[in-house]
Amino acid sequence: MQTSHSRSGWRTNEDVFFAYYPRLLEWAMQITHKDREEAEDLVHDLYFRITRISRSIDAMESIDSYLFKVIRNLYYSRLHREGRDPLNDLSIVDYDSVEQGLAVADRREMLFARAHLRQICRHVCQRKSAARSASVLILRFFLGYYASELMKILQAPRSSVDRSLQVARSEARLFLERPGALRFISQPPQREVAFSAEGEDTQRLFSELREAIFSATEGPCFPASALERRYAADSVALAFTASELAHLVSCRICLDRVNTILHLPLLAERSPEYGLDRDSTSGPGAGGDAEDAGAPIRRRPSAKGPSLRKIERRARELYEHRPESLQIAVDGEVRASQKVSAEKNELHLKLGRKDEPSFIEVFSEQGFCLAYLDVIDPASPDGLEQEERVALSDDRSLIVTLTFAADVPILHVLYRDPVMTERVATETDSARAEGAVAIRETASVASVPLRGIVLRPGRWIRRRADRVFAWMQVWYQLFVRTMNPFLASAAVFALGTAVCLFLWMRSASPMPASAFLQHAEKAEQAQVPSTESRVISQKVRIRTAAQSIERTIHRDSTGRRKPKRHALDRQTAALEAKLAKGGVNWDEPLSAATYENWREHSQIVRDIVRKTGNNLLTLTTTIDDASVTQESLTVRANDFHPVARTVSFRDTGDVEIAELDYAVMPWSDAEPGWFEPMRAAGSGVNGPGVHPLITAHLAALPLTDAQVDEAELGAMLALHQLRADADNRVQIIRRSSGVQVKGIVEDDARKRELEMRLNEVPHVIPAIFTFAELEHQSGFPAGEGGQNPRPVLESDEEKVSPLEKFLLTKGESRDEMSRLANRLSDSADAVDRESSHLAELIHRYAPDRQQLTEAGRTTLDQLIAERKASILAALDEEEHSLAEAGLTDSYTSDIQKTTLDIEEATKQNSKLCDELVFGDAGHSRSAQDILPELAQTIHQLHAVTLQLSPLPPTRTAPRKEQQD
Structure with missing residues (x-):
């Protein structure tokens, strides 16, 4: 390096x-x-x-x-x-290792990232016995082996290692995006890989993934002598078979033997705690004294x-990292990017005449900073051309040159990667070898090819042409030379059969299902330009064996307005619920996007695309499901506009949905009763004489900070009123285009309740999942989430808490003691939680209160008032719990005036409650000794909370001091 x-x-x-x-x-x-x-x-x-x-x-x-x-x-x-969220551009499996992927992952997306990691781990553990690439991915991605170490273990060049990783990542990425799209031929039965679902922090997640890999060991261990002979200096390189490599990567003993032979770090030295520390704050000099600041x-x-x-x-990761693309940033702003596709990759970038860059950075697509140029003021001839050279692994290099000699600064970036030449040569040799592939894959991909796998139609054509030529030679010998009448009749019959088969095959479209749906989704989006807002009116007929209904559906082309819901009779409501099981959205029954979503979450048996009319194409998807057997989507062949959909239920037959009319109209032709009311945030135009649908245009405009603040406060208020902010399962994500609320809830009823309430808040988009949906997507039990249960009372007499000692003297039962302890602990937790939320509100919004919209200030005041009420209610519950335990006669209500703020008083309250309920390892006080101090803290919290003004003063002075 x-x-x-x-x-x-x-x-x-x-x-x-x-x-x-x-x-x-x-x-x-x-x-x-x-x-x-x-x-x-x-x-x-x-x-x-x-x-x-x-x-x-x-x-x-x-x-x-x-x-x-x-x-x-x-x-x-x-x-x-x-x-820029890296996980929005790359799947987590696209990163070099688990550590790197989690290092750049948004903390709010960690729950989904952990679920994806478990899915990938389960997939590669089941695939490794049939595909060597899966074992290579385990070593690199999960166990943290560098590429140079993999070259030694596999005895292969860097290009072969990278190609195996590319194939494995492509397969894993497709498995994440569409679990039902991969089917395998001759896949041996595999033992199910189980997870404990306890990886709530990074360290436990790594341990869980590693244990899952090493619990999936297959086959006998390698004799130590055999491994030594394989890696001997004078031995011929012998590639592992898929089964041998599958055992090696999941066996601690064999893998450490190889590490010892090749002088590589052992597994114990590859602990992720040294590579990723997202859950702690340790570091060099952490907590050191100020007087040590100058010591080296x-x-x-x-x-x-x-x-x-x-x-x-991290330095080793940076040194061995091979970028797929380069991003050039000037003073932190990305100005250009280039795909790495050859041995020599060169880019010239002209900066503006007024640009005075301070520093230049070159990033990879994974966020690695490969080069850094600290720009010097070109006041002398030596500063007219400034250059930095970086040497990387495998003879790679990166040169960044900034020239001021021209009329404008010119930036030149040159990246050399000799591995690309080696990779092209490897692929060429592989193409020439009949039937040879880099790794022994047995995957059969339904509908779409794996991204990253090079398809070679030329080789397929050559094989077919050779077979046809040989067939023609045989028939020439049989017919032209002998003219046997019997064989001639058979030939005519065979020719007629071939013609019929050809005509039948022409009736079926060779288009894969993925391309079909992609064209259909693009057709839906192309109906209205993305920069315009229109009303889509669609009339459909839904027919079953028992009923037939016609309904007109109105939709906002931008998706910001929600159609107004009308009461349905019992039979129609049952039909809506039944269609929902088949993935049909009642307000968008012919949507190709919802069809694709249903298809992605189904176990697909087969997809067939056929021509079903003069100008119609129909995709029929057969699945393995207890209720739905198959579905079909029909589009017009000329523009791929969906016109029909059929859902076949196993018990009740088919439900047919057909389009009767379709129109796109301006908002001036729309009626107010078609959509739910929507108020433009902060616009102030919702008054008498203003058409309510005009707000749809305002909603499409770029949002100001005040509008986003109002949306965020509205989401906070909605979640608080629905008591959905009591744990970390629902989170608010602030974006420039609005606010997204993401989270996981227990069931569909709770999901509908949250979505219905959040849809009423302008610029708020809910993304709520149930545990069942998450389990269906990830393939492992999602559990109940939330906070872990808190132990209340210990049964060991040496660990009896002060509260338990006091209640024992009164002859209370253990069940009653646990109930009182839980009640007291829960109320203290509620005080802590609500006080924390209130302090955050005041800290974030009080200094800039006047910059909020009028609606935002009203929402803020209401939210502060409700938080205060929640704190007071929790304090009352805490006092009632103490009174119920009989601890009211031991303290006085003569409370001195407090100087504590709400955060300090809350911490003191939690500390004293914990000491009363759980005891203190340092010293033991009785409940009677703890109670006066706890009672005083409760009264102080009452006073502090009541003194808080709904209009908190600004904090301009402290900010000025911080700037100074």
Whole structure:
């Protein structure tokens, strides 16, 4: 790996970094507003920047100013890039390793990321015995082996390793997106891979995935002598078979034997805690004294955390990372990108005449910063051309050059990757070898090919042409030379059969189901330009064996307005519920998108696309399901507009849906009763004389910060009123286009309740799932989620809590003691939760209250008032619990005036309740000793909560001091 070299008499940039580490961490804490984890990541990023530049930091006049400027620039660069969610562009399996994928994952998406990781782990564990690529992915992605280590284990070049990983990732990605699209031939029976579903933090998740892999061991172990002979220096490279490699990657003993032979780190040394530390705040110098800030930190493991090992692992990951594309950022803003497709990849970028860049960065698609150029003011001839060179693994290199000699600054990026040439040669040799493939795959992909697998139709045509030519030679010998009448008659019959078969085959469309649905979805979107808002009116007929109904459906082309729901009779409501089981949306019964969604979540037996009329194409999907046997979607062949859909139920027969009329009209032709009322956030136009449907146009306009604030406050109020914010299962995600509420609930009834309430809030989009839906998508039990149950009372006499001791003297039963303890603990938790939410509201919105819309201020006041009421109700419940336990006569209500704020008082209340219910390991006080202090804290909380104004004062002074 390339690091900065010292000149004579100067320290290396690495030595400067470790010497300044405490000071850098202190600066980073200030920049990130005391976010310890983000500060450590920022300092580690600084390490990778300054140790890869050619300039000597120790030779600079002001080292402090330079380092502070760089770390501040890195923070600004992060702010520029944080709006782009990497998991929206890449699947988590596309990252080099689990550690890297989770490192860039949005914390709000962690639940889904963990579910995807379990799905991928289960898939590769079941595939590894038949596909070597699955075993290679286990080593690289789950066990953290680097590419160079895989080359030694597999005795293969880098191109072969990367190609195996590419195939495995493509298959895993398709498995995540469409679990029913992969079917395997001759797949041996596999033992089910089970998960404990306890990986609530990163460390436990890694342990869970690793245990699942090592519990899926197949076959006998390798003799130690056999492994030594295989890797002997004078031995001929012998590739593992799929079954041999499947055993190796899931056997601790054999894998560590190979690690020892090849002098690689053992499995125990590959603990993820050294590579990813998302759940702790440990680091070099963590918690150190200020007087140690100037002491140099040498490269040795810290006693307070493995952060040095973490830096080393990240440096190795960066060194061996092969990018698929390059992104060039100027002062943190991405200006250009280029796909890596050849050995030499070159890009020229002209900057603006007024551009004065401070730093240049080159990122990969996974967020790795491959190169960093700290731009110097071109005040001298030496500064007219500035260059940084980075050496990477496998003889790869990256050169970044900034030239000021022309009329505008010109940036030149040159990336060389010799592995690309080796990869092209490998693919060419593979294409020439008949039937040879890089790995022994047995997957048969339904509907769509795997992305990343190169299809070679030329080889298929050659094989078919050879067979036809040989067949013609045989028939020439039989007929032309002998003219046997019997064989001639058979030939005529065979020819007629072939013609009929050909005509029959022409009636079927060769289009795969995925392309069919893709065209249909594009046709739906093309009905109205994305920049315009229109009303779609569609009349359909729904017919069953027992009834036939016609209904007209109105939809907003932008999706912002919801159709108005009307009461249905019992028979029609039952039909709606029945169609919902088949994935049919009552308001969009002919939607290709809902058909595709139903298809993705079904066990597909086969898909057939046929021509069913003069201008019609029909996709028929047969599935393996207890209630629905198959469904079909019919479109017009010329424009792929859906016109019919049929759902075949196993018990009640077919339900046919047909389009009778379709029109796109302006909002001026719409009637107010077609849609649910929608108020434009902060627009103030909803008054007398204003057509209510005009707000649909306003909703499509870009949102201001005040509008997003109003939407977020409205979502908070709705969740609080529905008591959906009591745990972490429902989260609010703020975006520039509005607010999204994502979460998991118990059942469909709770889901409908939340969605109905959230749909009433402008610019709020609900994305609510049930546990059953998550379990169906991920394939493992989702559990009940939420917080883990909290143990209340211990049965061991040595661990009896003060509350239990007091109740024992009164002769209470253990069930009664547990009930009272639970009640007291739950009320204290409610106080803590509501106080935390209230403090966050005041901190976030009070300083900028006047910038909110009038509706936003009203919602904020209502939300603060309801939070206060919840705190007071929880405090009353806490007092009632104490009174029910008989602890009311031991304290006085003479409470002194408090100087605590609500956060300090809440912490004190939680601490005292825990001491009363669970005891204190340090010292033991009786319930009578704890109660006076607890009672005083409860009364203080009452007073503090009542004193809080619904219009909190601004905090301009502290902000000014922070800026100074």
